[in-house]
Structures are given as structure tokens and as C-alpha cells.
Amino acid sequence: MDRAPTIRTERLTLRHHQMSDFAPLGELFASERSVYMGGPIDRQKLWYWVAGEVGSWSLQGFGSWGIETHDGSFVGQVGINKPSHFPEVELGYLIMPEFEGMGIAFEAAQAARAWAFEELKLESLVSYIDPKNVRSIALATRLGGVIDPDGSLPDGETAQETAVYRHRRAA
Numbered sequence: 761m762d763r764a765p766t767i768r769t770e771r772l773t774l775r776h777h778q779m780s781d782f783a784p785l786g787e788l789f790a791s792e793r794s795v796y797m798g799g800p801i802d803r804q805k806l807w808y809w810v811a812g813e814v815g816s817w818s819l820q821g822f823g824s825w826g827i828e829t830h831d832g833s834f835v836g837q838v839g840i841n842k843p844s845h846f847p848e849v850e851l852g853y854l855i856m857p858e859f860e861g862m863g864i865a866f867e868a869a870q871a872a873r874a875w876a877f878e879e880l881k882l883e884s885l886v887s888y889i890d891p892k893n894v895r896s897i898a899l900a901t902r903l904g905g906v907i908d909p910d911g912s913l914p915d916g917e918t919a920q921e922t923a924v925y926r927h928r929r930a931a
Contacts, residue, residue, distance in 0.1 A: 762818040764825045769871050772864065774825035774838060777814050781826045781834055784856060785810065796893040797854055813839055822849070822880060827868045835859040838868040840876045840885070847912035851876070851885040851927055853899065865899055873903065877929045886911055887925040900925040 764776040789799045789806045801809070816823030824839030836855035842848065851873055855865045876882050886908065887900045904927060911924030 761821045764814075764817055764823060765875075767825070767871050767875060769867050771829060772835075772868055772871070773828050773830065774868060774871055775828065776817075777810060777824065777826045777837075781837075782807070782810060784834055785837070788854070788856060793857055796890045796896060812843060813837075813841060816841060816843075822876065824852075825868075825872065827855075827864065829864075833859075835864055836868070838865070838872045840872055840880070845915040846888070847914065848884075848886045849876070849880075849882060851887050851903075853896075860895070866902060869899065869903055873927060883929050885927045887927065888914055888917075888922050889925055890921065891923045897923070897925070900927075903927060 764774070766776075767774040786803050786806055788794055789797070789801050790803075791800060794800050813824035820842065822840040824837050824841060826834060827836045827838055828834050834856070836853065836859065838853045839851075841850050841852055851869060853865045853869045873885060876885055887896070887905055889896045889900060905925035908924045908926040911926060913919065913922050913924065
């Protein structure tokens with residue numbers, strides 16, 4: 761699979777990233793709001809990051825989607841990712857600040873998780889979260905994720921920097 765499949769939910773379309781996604785992501789990742797997402801980072805590093813997640817579709821058969829509302833507004837990203845330094849496949853998400861608090865991340869993450877369990881036949885996914893990122897922890901918990909104290913961390917990260925939330929396939 762070279763491109764992200766399109767997934768439609770009640771309010772959203774998860775679709776392959778487009779060049780138009782880069783400018784709003786650039787603004788987000790240049791800001792202090794990106795501190796829990798590995799930022800702030802400059803546009804060059806962001807380019808490599810986004811290109812890696814888009815390229816992951818052809819290399820691994822999964823990656824990230826751009827999220828847009830049905831009126832075409834770009835509102836964030838959700839992904840099933842496993843870069844080389846991740847020991848497990850991750851469910852990750854980010855929403856542009858002006859769209860937070862609307863349930864968009866929950867709806868998109870549910871759709872991406874369902875796709876991963878169905879299409880990739882995974883039994884579990886993880887979300888790697890900074891323990892100070894209370895919004896992301898709340899979302900992982902709302903999605904049914906539970907802290908996994910024995911979960912493996914990405915290379916070079918410590919338990920003080922990263923918590924592992926486990927999402928399991930429903931029985």
C-alpha cells in the first residue's frame with residue numbers, strides 16, 4: 761500500500777497527507793504547544809518527520825492520515841506508526857489548537873485504531889505519551905488505553921519522559 765486509505769467517519773475524513781497540511785503543521789510545531797510532540801522543531805525537521813510518516817505507507821503498509829472535517833478544514837493528524845526507534849506500533853494523534861475539545865481526536869483515533877486492528881490484525885497498539893501531557897493521557901484513557909508499566913520505551917527515552925498506554929483489541 762503506497763498511500764493512506766481514505767476513512768470516513770460521521771464528521772471526519774482521514775486521508776493521505778497533502779502538501780497543504782505542511783503550513784499549519786509548521787506553525788504548530790514551531791510553537792511551544794508542540795512541546796509534548798517532540799517540538800518545537802524547525803520546518804526542515806518537520807519536513808523529514810512528515811515525509812517519514814507519509815513514506816511509511818509504502819515501506820510498512822501503515823502510517824499517518826491528515827484529518828479534515830467534511831467541509832474540507834484540515835484539523836490534525838492521526839497515525840499508526842512504527843519508526844525505527846519505536847519497539848511497538850503506536851497510535852498517535854494531534855489536533856490543531858483551534859479544533860481541540862470537539863471530540864475530533866477521539867473520533868479519528870477510534871477510526872485509525874479500528875483500521876489497525878482489522879487490516880493489520882494487531883492484538884495491541886501503544887501510545888507513547890509524556891507523563892505531563894494530561895490531555896493526551898485523558899484521550900488514551902477514554903479510548904480504553906491503560907498504562908503499561910512493563911511496556912518497552914522508544915530508544916533513548918526514560919519512564920520519566922514517556923509513559924506507555926496500551927490499547928488492546930476487544931475480545
